[in-house]
Amino acid sequence: GIQVEQSPPDLILQEGANSTLRCNFSDSVNNLQWFHQNPWGQLINLFYIPSGTKQNGRLSATTVATERYSLLYISSSQTTDSGVYFCAAGLTGGGNKLTFGTGTQLKVEL
Amino acid sequence: EAGVAQSPRYKIIEKRQSVAFWCNPISGHATLYWYQQILGQGPKLLIQFQNNGVVDDSQLPKDRFSAERLKGVDSTLKIQPAKLEDSAVYLCASTPVDGRTDTQYFGPGTRLTVL
Numbered sequence: 001g002i003q004v005e006q007s008p009p010d011l012i013l014q015e016g017a018n019s020t021l022r023c024n025f026s027d028s029v030n031n032l033q034w035f036h037q038n039p040w041g042q043l044i045n046l047f048y049i050p051s052g053t054k055q056n057g058r059l060s061a062t063t064v065a066t067e068r069y070s071l072l073y074i075s076s077s078q079t080t081d082s083g084v085y086f087c088a089a090g091l092t093g094g095g096n097k098l099t100f101g102t103g104t105q106l107k108v109e110l
Numbered sequence: 111e112a113g114v115a116q117s118p119r120y121k122i123i124e125k126r127q128s129v130a131f132w133c134n135p136i137s138g139h140a141t142l143y144w145y146q147q148i149l150g151q152g153p154k155l156l157i158q159f160q161n162n163g164v165v166d167d168s169q170l171p172k173d174r175f176s177a178e179r180l181k182g183v184d185s186t187l188k189i190q191p192a193k194l195e196d197s198a199v200y201l202c203a204s205t206p207v208d209g210r211t212d213t214q215y216f217g218p219g220t221r222l223t224v225l
Contacts, residue, residue, distance in 0.1 A: 004152075031212050033212075033213065033214065035216075040218075041199060041218065041219050041221070042216070042218055042219075043153070043201065043203075043216035043219075044216075045213050045214060045215060045216075048212060048213040086152050086153075088152070088153075088214075097155055097158060097166055098155065098214065099155075100152030100153050100154070101152055102150075102151060102152050103151075103152055
């Protein structure tokens, strides 16, 4: 099956700093999603981005499917950005089954 | 629009007991997923339904886990008997089948502790 690796595993930022999270996947995929899991455990979908670039406020994501990686950019980080960021990849032909990475634990400090 | 609902939010049981979790997906979402998330790991798919049919249950431990989706809407996941290693958060997610997106929407999860 598809393998998904994320880096870095942990990240501590000062409020206002920028960061880049990386997701590598082992096979060709046509379904790539980024999620944020807040400290209360709720998973929120940030982007559905099988290819190309999308932006939503201070967050943006880029997926280069041919090179099997995706990047999540967080600009001007805030304490509310703290939590775990997961990348998940899959094939829509496979019933939209997603394989999740192990996540990047982000802590934003004042 | 109401989100994915799950209950209970927390459950503590003794090993070898049985437990059931309930999920109500977003209205109109045809695809429903159950995931298991062990502490420190990403969610792992247990079972996927399309309407009331099973699409993928390859990672469901069928000797103790069972799931059903009633009338293509609500779903229940059952564990009988529970083991210590079943302690985890059980997440339900749903996806619209409209061809425009495969975005998965997650419920708040049920945190299970097996003692």
